[in-house]
Amino acid sequence: MAFEYAPAPESRAVVDIRGSYGLFIDGEFVDGSGGRFKTVNPATEEVLSEVVEASADDVDRAVAAARRAFDEVWGPMPGAERAKYLYRIARIVQERARELAVLETIDNGKPIRESRDVDLPLVAAHFFYYAGWADKLRYAGFGERPLGVAAQVIPWNFPLLMLAWKIAPALACGNTVVLKPAETTPLTALAFAEICQQADLPPGVVNIVTGAGETGRALVEHPGVDKIAFTGSTEVGKQIARSVAGTPKRVTLELGGKAANIVFDDAPIDQAVEGIVNGIFFNQGHVCCAGSRLLVQESVATEVLAALKRRMALLRVGDPLDKNTDVGAINSATQLDRIRRLSEIGEAEGAERWTAPCALPDRGFWFAPTLFTGVTQAHRIAREEIFGPVLSVLTFRTPAEAVEKANNTPYGLSAGVWTEKGSRILSVADKLRAGVVWANTFNKFDPASPFGGYKESGYGREGGRHGLEAYLAR
Amino acid sequence: MTATVASGLADVARSDASLRAFLRGLPGVDQVGADQRAAMLGTRSIKTSAKEWAIDLAIRMVDLTTLEGADTPGKVRALCAKARRPDPEDPSCPPVAALCVYPAMVPVAFDSLKGTGIHLASVATAFPSGQAPLAVKLADTQAAVRDGADEIDMVINRGAFLSGRYLEVFEEIVAVEQSCGDAHLKVILETGELATYDNVRRASWLAMIAGADFIKTSTGKVQPAATPPVTLVMLEAVRDFHETTGLQVGVKAAGGIRTAKDAIKYLVLVNETVGEAWLHPDRFRFGASTLLNDLLMQRSKLATGRYAGPNYFTLD
Numbered sequence: 001m002a003f004e005y006a007p008a009p010e011s012r013a014v015v016d017i018r019g020s021y022g023l024f025i026d027g028e029f030v031d032g033s034g035g036r037f038k039t040v041n042p043a044t045e046e047v048l049s050e051v052v053e054a055s056a057d058d059v060d061r062a063v064a065a066a067r068r069a070f071d072e073v074w075g076p077m078p079g080a081e082r083a084k085y086l087y088r089i090a091r092i093v094q095e096r097a098r099e100l101a102v103l104e105t106i107d108n109g110k111p112i113r114e115s116r117d118v119d120l121p122l123v124a125a126h127f128f129y130y131a132g133w134a135d136k137l138r139y140a141g142f143g144e145r146p147l148g149v150a151a152q153v154i155p156w157n158f159p160l161l162m163l164a165w166k167i168a169p170a171l172a173c174g175n176t177v178v179l180k181p182a183e184t185t186p187l188t189a190l191a192f193a194e195i196c197q198q199a200d201l202p203p204g205v206v207n208i209v210t211g212a213g214e215t216g217r218a219l220v221e222h223p224g225v226d227k228i229a230f231t232g233s234t235e236v237g238k239q240i241a242r243s244v245a246g247t248p249k250r251v252t253l254e255l256g257g258k259a260a261n262i263v264f265d266d267a268p269i270d271q272a273v274e275g276i277v278n279g280i281f282f283n284q285g286h287v288c289c290a291g292s293r294l295l296v297q298e299s300v301a302t303e304v305l306a307a308l309k310r311r312m313a314l315l316r317v318g319d320p321l322d323k324n325t326d327v328g329a330i331n332s333a334t335q336l337d338r339i340r341r342l343s344e345i346g347e348a349e350g351a352e353r354w355t356a357p358c359a360l361p362d363r364g365f366w367f368a369p370t371l372f373t374g375v376t377q378a379h380r381i382a383r384e385e386i387f388g389p390v391l392s393v394l395t396f397r398t399p400a401e402a403v404e405k406a407n408n409t410p411y412g413l414s415a416g417v418w419t420e421k422g423s424r425i426l427s428v429a430d431k432l433r434a435g436v437v438w439a440n441t442f443n444k445f446d447p448a449s450p451f452g453g454y455k456e457s458g459y460g461r462e463g464g465r466h467g468l469e470a471y472l473a474r
Numbered sequence: 475m476t477a478t479v480a481s482g483l484a485d486v487a488r489s490d491a492s493l494r495a496f497l498r499g500l501p502g503v504d505q506v507g508a509d510q511r512a513a514m515l516g517t518r519s520i521k522t523s524a525k526e527w528a529i530d531l532a533i534r535m536v537d538l539t540t541l542e543g544a545d546t547p548g549k550v551r552a553l554c555a556k557a558r559r560p561d562p563e564d565p566s567c568p569p570v571a572a573l574c575v576y577p578a579m580v581p582v583a584f585d586s587l588k589g590t591g592i593h594l595a596s597v598a599t600a601f602p603s604g605q606a607p608l609a610v611k612l613a614d615t616q617a618a619v620r621d622g623a624d625e626i627d628m629v630i631n632r633g634a635f636l637s638g639r640y641l642e643v644f645e646e647i648v649a650v651e652q653s654c655g656d657a658h659l660k661v662i663l664e665t666g667e668l669a670t671y672d673n674v675r676r677a678s679w680l681a682m683i684a685g686a687d688f689i690k691t692s693t694g695k696v697q698p699a700a701t702p703p704v705t706l707v708m709l710e711a712v713r714d715f716h717e718t719t720g721l722q723v724g725v726k727a728a729g730g731i732r733t734a735k736d737a738i739k740y741l742v743l744v745n746e747t748v749g750e751a752w753l754h755p756d757r758f759r760f761g762a763s764t765l766l767n768d769l770l771m772q773r774s775k776l777a778t779g780r781y782a783g784p785n786y787f788t789l790d
Contacts, residue, residue: 003528003745003753008519113517270710271507314746323519420502440504 024193026065027203069204079135086131109329129447146174148226156182252460257413260406261291289414339388412454503671554586584622602693678711699729728761
């Protein structure tokens with residue numbers, strides 16, 4: 001008899017979503033002068049709240065507030081004092097972790113298991129980690145002077161975690177920030193604004209302006225910002241690079257990826273299969289460093305594919321708030337369209353499609369875990385970032401061929417190597433042109449470990465000691 | 475070797491070299507990855523109707539065990555009564571799978587369990603150390619079977635295994651298997667002494683090729699005993715062996731499983747590794763003594779909505 005897991009929903013009672021939100025400028029929630037837009041729960045299409053689409057004037061006020069706070073309070077403050085605020089924020093994040101996890105899941109569509117066990121612990125860890133650096137900058141080797149006002153634009157795939165990656169090092173180094181969350185996932189950033197109030201962070205040190213592309217453009221192009229940190233698509237990253245050319249603004253870009261996950265025939269097969277699944281189906285594949293190209297050695301390809309399909313059939317797709325859900329909702333209708341379109345192109349170009357047998361809910365945005373076999377380097381699904389639960393499977397014969405295929409992409413964010421042979425790990429990792437190379441694991445993050453890309457995956461590093469460099473003046 | 479050796483893999487054990495080559499050729503186990511997989515499955519939230527179902531299944535999978543030097547016929551008879559009717563106040567509570575005792579207690583247990591359908595398991599082969607001549611181990615097994623045990627829990631020769639004498643281990647299992655007659659054979663790997671997951675995977679295959687009906691984690695006398703990742707590695711071996719040979723070998727997790735919550739985690743491991751065919755007392759067992767009372771307590775909590783005190787459940 002089958003073991004049917006009864007529904008185990010996490011309670012929504014811990015979150016209190018307001019009907020509408022203003023902008024967080026100079027320590028207060030204020031009405032913006034722009035229009036308003038709705039944010040929805042992608043798992044149900046239910047409207048959660050209304051937020052402001054910040055206008056150029058709103059952005060101007062936010063930048064002015066950040067400048068004031070930088071000049072008068074935060075810039076001159078000793079590092080040890082700044083650290084106290086960051087530690088306080090980290091502790092409040094931990095205290096409110098359950099609430100923030102539920103809010104993240106409702107607004108983003110990711111499974112509560114991931115927001116609870118991955119996102120939130122990492123958010124707190126990032127604040128703790130950079131709090132520790134605040135009074136030790138002289139030992140990091142990048143100088144001790146902050147840049148000034150940082151304009152930060154973050155994506156919707158890890159809303160609060162990307163906020164932490166941006167805000168924690170900026171504040172530790174003495175900068176003030178204006179941050180724009182993604183238009184589909186503004187709620188945890190606004191909850192973070194409340195945390196800043198709760199922590200008595202001086203007004204203007206953190207400002208949150210909600211909005212879409214136009215708001216982001218106004219922020220990035222504002223003459224009053226000294227530094228731009230962007231995580232998102234390569235297309236927008238290129239626009240930003242163009243718009244700041246010839247200005248003194250410093251820029252770091254963390255863009256797309258098309259990572260190769262390389263499985264050699266001497267790999268620990270069961271764990272490699274877990275790693276492949278975690279590499280591409282973690283967070284519905286909405287991960288810039290997702291292992292979206294599986295390169296498997298020909299001699300074990302049949303065995304690995306059979307095991308992979310067996311494992312994919314076990315993925316539990318559905319209500320993101322259910323504690324047993326493995327794969328949640330696609331973040332938006334727009335993203336779902338893109339995933340569908342590229343998958344259809346994959347079929348049209350002759351790759352063979354296999355989809356995990358699973359029932360999808362009627363409402364909301366859903367895409368079943370899918371893999372393509374018979375994929376070559378020439379297929380668009382092997383070249384373009386799909387940013388969804390779609391895996392392209394390619395084979396190789398020799399380590400040299402694996403490296404060549406892995407590097408044959410305009411991107412270079414991450415890669416994975418699976419083998420029980422230590423010397424092979426070192427030799428292959430050395431040849432891969434990717435910012436992060438995972439060996440016998442995938443999608444593992446730690447605040448002490450720098451993260452960033454080669455080539456069109458961007459430049460600059462976030463996390464670790466390296467992550468300080470982007471926020472300090474030489 | 476013999477007719478009981480798994481078909482298709484029979485020639486694997488034709489020599490020490492071929493057996494060694496086969497076992498060393500199995501894919502490695504990445505310890506970090508296996509630990510993470512087991513931990514992730516440990517976060518499954520099993521509630522309400524699923525929990526009721528799982529608790530009843532876990533009770534039906536218990537090998538109610540007493541393996542103490544101080545065991546008496548009276549205690550064994552008391553356990554037999556408990557095995558039949560674990561919760562005297564609730565006739566809907568299912569019986570356990572088996573009673574597990576030392577060979578000396580088999581005649582007592584046999585009399586008490588006659589006609590109940592509950593299996594009678596006995597540890598044999600100089601349990602728990604296995605440090606006795608083969609002839610003694612076989613005599614131990616034969617005595618238990620003669621007195622009525624229909625399941626034999628044997629220990630492997632860990633010394634031979636760890637020093638790489640795989641064929642010696644293999645031949646010993648085959649010999650015990652032949653001494654078992656119709657009794658089912660559970661082969662205890664004593665994973666706490668094998669130290670690595672690679673060894674657990676090799677020992678699992680070795681035992682299955684030699685004809686084990688069950689592979690069992692531990693004696694319960696060595697720490698660590700059963701752990702979720704070790705059980706996961708064994709379940710994966712059982713799954714792969716089934717795909718290779720078509721034979722279904724059972725798994726018994728023994729030692730250290732004391733709460734219903736833990737037991738349910740093991741059932742989740744079974745469910746998401748080998749699937750529902752193994753969610754049956756013929757394919758998965760818990761070797762435990764204190765676990766049963768917690769299962770009963772949680773069962774009555776689900777039925778009544780409140781916890782009864784520990785005094786409402788019989789002590790063994």
